[in-house]
Amino acid sequence: MLKYLIRRLILMIPVVIGMTVIVFLILHLAPGDPVDLIVGPNVTPEVYENIRRRLGLDQPLIIQYLKFMKSVIKGDLGVSILQERPVIELILERLPVTLQIGFAGFLITFVIAIPTGILAAVNRNTIIDYSCMTGAMLGISLPTFWFGLLLMYFFAYKMRLFPISGYGSLKHLVLPAFALGLTNAAITARMVRSSMLEVLRQDYIRTARSKGLAEKVVIYQHALKNAMIPIITLMGLRLGWIIGGSVMLEIVFSIPGLGRLIVESILSRDYPVVQGSMIVLTSSIILANILADILYAVVDPRIRYN
Numbered sequence: 001m002l003k004y005l006i007r008r009l010i011l012m013i014p015v016v017i018g019m020t021v022i023v024f025l026i027l028h029l030a031p032g033d034p035v036d037l038i039v040g041p042n043v044t045p046e047v048y049e050n051i052r053r054r055l056g057l058d059q060p061l062i063i064q065y066l067k068f069m070k071s072v073i074k075g076d077l078g079v080s081i082l083q084e085r086p087v088i089e090l091i092l093e094r095l096p097v098t099l100q101i102g103f104a105g106f107l108i109t110f111v112i113a114i115p116t117g118i119l120a121a122v123n124r125n126t127i128i129d130y131s132c133m134t135g136a137m138l139g140i141s142l143p144t145f146w147f148g149l150l151l152m153y154f155f156a157y158k159m160r161l162f163p164i165s166g167y168g169s170l171k172h173l174v175l176p177a178f179a180l181g182l183t184n185a186a187i188t189a190r191m192v193r194s195s196m197l198e199v200l201r202q203d204y205i206r207t208a209r210s211k212g213l214a215e216k217v218v219i220y221q222h223a224l225k226n227a228m229i230p231i232i233t234l235m236g237l238r239l240g241w242i243i244g245g246s247v248m249l250e251i252v253f254s255i256p257g258l259g260r261l262i263v264e265s266i267l268s269r270d271y272p273v274v275q276g277s278m279i280v281l282t283s284s285i286i287l288a289n290i291l292a293d294i295l296y297a298v299v300d301p302r303i304r305y306n
Contacts, residue, residue: 176252
């Protein structure tokens with residue numbers, strides 16, 4: 001297992017490098033110049049060029065990229081162009097907020113999707129199954145940010161049960177976490193149902209039932225355990241996505257998280273902040289998938305990594 005983890009971590013390096021190349025090129029080739037936002041329209045050409053030279057924006061793109069990667073290797077993500085603060089400092093300020101929302105949403109996804117998928121599979125082709133899958137289809141069809149607006153309108157504006165926006169207490173996390181968790185639960189519940197139906201057709205399930213085992217024992221100790229591999233795969237993907245997928249929700253609910261920082265930095269052409277944030281998000285998605293691989297061996301001891 002240790003050798004496998006080391007190999008996966010090494011393979012993570014070219015993925016992150018490839019992501020930095022793509023993000024770097026998109027940012028620098030897109031229209032707009034951060035210097036314009038710093039100096040305004042009435043600056044003299046000499047001042048304009050001096051600022052570009054100070055920021056290193058006058059150099060060829062390949063030189064700018066190599067300097068950026070050299071700093072990353074040293075653990076330095078650079079300095080924000082507009083705020084003139086270390087990028088790592090800005091990320092560490094915002095990241096805990098995004099992680100709270102992301103993990104709360106992930107917990108809601110897990111708590112809702114697993115029982116719903118099992119219930120639909122056990123009661124296949126009944127009104128219970130149709131109701132669960134209809135709800136799942138609605139959840140898949142609703143954009144996360146739009147669902148967040150609905151929750152905000154009914155539970156914050158109309159019923160006044162939760163704050164309408166902002167961040168500072170547990171109540172502020174409830175609506176964005178549910179918006180994130182419920183939309184992801186819809187996708188996961190369908191996967192749970194599909195995986196459970198495949199397992200319930202197996203011979204060993206019929207054998208377990210023929211031995212007189214209680215249905216709950218058959219479902220939760222035999223069927224669910226063997227159905228968990230594809231579910232874990234999806235949950236690993238969704239975990240990485242949830243951590244970075246709260247961008248629009250942070251805008252909708254005015255939450256000062258990492259997603260909002262990325263959007264603000266893109267609009268202001270703050271290249272170092274965007275690049276550093278994307279490295280963090282890409283790494284989180286890769287690590288979530290590695291965690292899913294580790295859980296395979298925990299759920300099924302027959303799985304070994306050589």
